[in-house]
Amino acid sequence: MNAAKSLGRAWLPPIAAAAIMFGGWELLLALIRPDGFVLPPPSSIVGAVAEKFDVIVTATGVTGFIIVTGLIAGVAVGAFAAVLVTAFRSANETLTPLAVAVNAVPIIALAPIFNAWFGILSPRSNQAVVVVLVFFPVFINTARGLGQVEPSQIELMESYGAGKWRIMREVRIPNAMPYFFTALKLGTSLAVIAAIVAEYFGGRQDALGNLITNSAGLTRYDEAWAAVLAGSLVGICLYAIAVVLERLVMPWYFAARRAA
Amino acid sequence: MNDAGPQPESDGAAGGAPAAVEVVGVSKVFNPGRSNEIKALTGIDLRIDPGEFVTLIGPSGCGKSTLLRLIAALTGVSEGTVSVNGKTADQARLDRDYSMVFQRAGLFDWRNVSRNIELPLELMGWKAAERRERSAEMLDLVKLSEFARHHPAELSGGMQQRVAIARAMSFHPQLLLMDEPFGALDEMTREHMQNELLRIWAETQITVIFVTHSISEAVFLSTRVVVMSPRPGRISAVIDVDLGERNEATRDDPAYFSCVTAVRDALRDGGES
Numbered sequence: 001m002n003a004a005k006s007l008g009r010a011w012l013p014p015i016a017a018a019a020i021m022f023g024g025w026e027l028l029l030a031l032i033r034p035d036g037f038v039l040p041p042p043s044s045i046v047g048a049v050a051e052k053f054d055v056i057v058t059a060t061g062v063t064g065f066i067i068v069t070g071l072i073a074g075v076a077v078g079a080f081a082a083v084l085v086t087a088f089r090s091a092n093e094t095l096t097p098l099a100v101a102v103n104a105v106p107i108i109a110l111a112p113i114f115n116a117w118f119g120i121l122s123p124r125s126n127q128a129v130v131v132v133l134v135f136f137p138v139f140i141n142t143a144r145g146l147g148q149v150e151p152s153q154i155e156l157m158e159s160y161g162a163g164k165w166r167i168m169r170e171v172r173i174p175n176a177m178p179y180f181f182t183a184l185k186l187g188t189s190l191a192v193i194a195a196i197v198a199e200y201f202g203g204r205q206d207a208l209g210n211l212i213t214n215s216a217g218l219t220r221y222d223e224a225w226a227a228v229l230a231g232s233l234v235g236i237c238l239y240a241i242a243v244v245l246e247r248l249v250m251p252w253y254f255a256a257r258r259a260a
Numbered sequence: 261m262n263d264a265g266p267q268p269e270s271d272g273a274a275g276g277a278p279a280a281v282e283v284v285g286v287s288k289v290f291n292p293g294r295s296n297e298i299k300a301l302t303g304i305d306l307r308i309d310p311g312e313f314v315t316l317i318g319p320s321g322c323g324k325s326t327l328l329r330l331i332a333a334l335t336g337v338s339e340g341t342v343s344v345n346g347k348t349a350d351q352a353r354l355d356r357d358y359s360m361v362f363q364r365a366g367l368f369d370w371r372n373v374s375r376n377i378e379l380p381l382e383l384m385g386w387k388a389a390e391r392r393e394r395s396a397e398m399l400d401l402v403k404l405s406e407f408a409r410h411h412p413a414e415l416s417g418g419m420q421q422r423v424a425i426a427r428a429m430s431f432h433p434q435l436l437l438m439d440e441p442f443g444a445l446d447e448m449t450r451e452h453m454q455n456e457l458l459r460i461w462a463e464t465q466i467t468v469i470f471v472t473h474s475i476s477e478a479v480f481l482s483t484r485v486v487v488m489s490p491r492p493g494r495i496s497a498v499i500d501v502d503l504g505e506r507n508e509a510t511r512d513d514p515a516y517f518s519c520v521t522a523v524r525d526a527l528r529d530g531g532e533s
Contacts, residue, residue: 152362155334159360159437160380161353170379174370252370252411259413 040222045229048222055211060230063195063208066123067234070130071191075184077131078138086146086172087164096143103136108197115202122203129198134187141183145176178253181246188238196231278346280435280467281308281331286340288326288493299492300326304340306486306495310434313461313468315478315485317523318530323493324471328437331469332360345434356384358435359428363443365420367412367427374399374408377427384431398426401460418449422456429464438470442477451511454480458506475527479519480506487523489530496530499523 022042029041040048049056081099085092107129114125149171157167199209208227215223247254288301301323308314316324329335330342333349344352352358359380367376377398378391386394399405402422412420421441428436442450454477461468472478478485479501487497501519503510510516 150364150366152364153366153368155329155332156360156362156366157383158334159332159353159358160383161356162383166383170383171368174368177370250370255411256369256413259411 038221040225044222045225048220048226049229052223052226055206056226056230058206059208059211059227060234062123062204062206063199063231064234066126066130066199066203066207067191067195067238070127070195071134071187071238073127074131074134074191075138075187078135078183079142079180081135081139082142082146082176083168083173085143087168099136099139102132107133107194111198111201114198120202121205123207126195126198126203126207126209130191130194133190133194137186137190138180138183141179142176145179146172149175174250177250181242181250184245185239185242188242189235191238192231192235277310279307279343280310280312280345281306281469282341282343282346283307283327283331284341286327286330286337286342288323288330288335289338292338301330302492302494304493304495308467308469308484310467311465312484313470313482315470315472315482316488317472317475317478317485318488318493318496318527319473319490321493322488322490324488325439326493327488328439328469328471332358332437352435356380356431357433358437359431359433361421361424361428361436361438361441363440365412365417365424367420367423369412371412372408373404373410373412373415373423376412376423377430379427380431394430395426398430401429401463402426402456416449418445418453421445421453425457425460429460429466432464434467436466436468438468440471440473443472450477455506455508457481462505475520475523476511479503479516479523480510485519485523487526487530489527497526499526 026041026043029039081095085095110132111125111129114128115122118124118128146168153171154167157171162170196209196212199207200213203209208231211227212224215221215227283304283306286301286304287299290296290298290300304327306327316327318324326335330337331344331349333342333353342349345357347355347357367373368379371379374392374395377395378386381391381394396405396408399408402425404419404422404426407415407419407423412423415423424441442453445453457468458481460466468481470478470481482501485499485501486495487499488494489496499519499522503513503515503519
C-alpha cells in the first residue's frame with residue numbers, strides 16, 4: 001500500500017505535466033489552426049508514427065546503434081584517460097591541455113571532415129563524432145573524482161604500505177564513481193544529439209538524421225517530428241539505464257545520502 | 261646502519277629490546293632553497309620505549325604533526341635519522357609495524373563498518389574468514405559489535421572514530437600514531453573516547469604517540485608529555501606524568517592539576533623564547 005503510494009507520488013506529477021503539455025499543445029493548435037507544417041499537433045505526429053512505423057523503427061535501430069557504440073567507446077576512452085592522467089603526472093601535463101584544446105573545437109563542425117576520412121556513407125564518421133563529444137565530460141569529471149580524495153585517506157593507505165595502483169583501486173576509483181555517473185548521464189543526451197546532427201552531414205541514408213532532413217525537405221513535418229520523438233525515446237531509455245546502473249554499482253552512495 | 265656520528269646505542273642501553281621509536285638529530289625543511297622555504301623541525305631527539313603513551317603537544321606550526329609523519333615515513337627527514345623497532349621508518353611502514361589514526365575518521369563510504377576494519381587485512385592478503393573473525397574481535401574491543409553491517413554515515417562522529425581505531429588496531433600493530441584523533445569531537449564524547457583509548461592501551465600494551473593541542477587531554481592520557489614550540493619547531497620540554505591508573509577521579513586529582521600547570525608553564529616558556 002505504502003509502496004504503491006510512494007510510486008504514485010513519484011510518477012504522477014511528471015505524467016500529469018506531460019498530459020497537460022501535450023493536451024495544451026493539441027488544444028492550442030485546434031484553436032488557432034496554423035498551417036500543418038509550422039507545428040503539427042501531437043495527434044498527427046502519432047499518426048505519422050503509425051503510418052511510417054517500419055521506417056522509423058529501422059532508422060531508430062541504425063541511429064541507436066551509432067549512439068550506443070559511440071557512447072560506450074567515448075565513456076571507456078574518457079574514463080581510461082582519466083585514470084592515466086591521475087596515475088602519471090607526465091600524462092596529466094600532456095593529455096589535459098590537449099583534451100581542453102579538443103573540447104574547444106566545435107566537434108559537430110568535424111562531422112564533414114570525418115565523412116571525408118571514413119567515407120560519406122559510413123556510420124564510422126557518425127560514431128567518431130559521438131565518441132569525441134562524449135569523451136570530454138567523462139574525462140574531466142572522472143579525473144576530478146579520482147583526484148578529489150581526502151588527503152588523510154591517501155596517507156592512511158600509504159601507512160599500510162599500499163602502492164599507487166592499490167590506492168587507485170581501493171580509494172580513487174570508488175571515490176570517482178558519483179562523478180563518473182554524473183558524466184555518463186550527461187553523455188547519454190550528448191550522444192543522441194551528436195549522432196543525429198552528424199547524420200545531417202552523412203552516414204547511412206536510413207538513419208534518423210536523414211529521415212528528419214528528408215521529411216522536412218518534403219514538408220512532411222509530422223514525420224520529422226515522429227523521428228525526433230524516436231530520438232528522444234532512445235535518449236530517455238539510455239538515461240534510465242544509466243540511472244539503474246548507478247544504483248546497482250554504488251548502493252553505498254545512496255545509503256550514505258539517506259543517512260546524512 | 262647509518263653514518264651519523266654520536267648516536268645513542270639504543271639496543272644496548274635498554275637491555276636488548278630496541279626502542280619503539282628513536283629520533284636522532286632530526287630536522288625537516290619544506291621547499292628547501294625556494295622562497296617559501298619553511299624550517300618545520302630542528303634538532304629533534306626523542307626516544308620512546310615500548311608500551312609508553314607519549315603525547316606531542318604545542319601550538320599550531322610547532323611541527324608536531326610533521327614529527328608524527330616523519331615517524332610514519334609519510335614524509336622524509338632533511339637531516340638525522342628516525343628508526344622504528346630498530347629499523348628505518350620506511351621499512352617499519354612496509355612491515356606494518358605501526359598504524360595511524362587521523363582527526364577525520366576517514367572511513368570509506370563504499371565499505372560497511374566491518375569491511376572498513378578489514379581493509380588493512382585485505383591489503384596484507386588475509387583470508388576472508390580470518391578477516392571477518394578479527395574484525396568481529398576488534399568491534400568487540402571498541403564496543404560496536406551491533407554496528408558491523410552498518411554504513412559509516414549512519415554512525416556518530418565518536419562512533420566513526422572508534423571504528424577508525426578498530427581499523428588501526430586490526431592487524432595488532434606494535435605502535436599507534438594518532439594525529440589529533442579526538443579534535444573534531446565534542447567535549448563529552450572526547451572524554452569518553454579518552455577513557456576508551458586508555459582501556460584499549462591497557463588491554464593491548466601497545467605503544468601510542470598522540471598529537472594534540474589540548475593540555476588536559478595530554479596530561480590525562482600520557483605517561484610522558486613532549487612539549488614543542490614553533491619557529492623553528494623543536495622540543496622545548498619533556499614532562500613525565502606519573503598519575504598511575506587513570507579513571508574519572510583522576511580528572512579531579514591535585515596531582516593531575518599540577519601536571520596540567522607544569523605543561524602550561526612549559527608551553528608558555530617555549531612560546532616566549
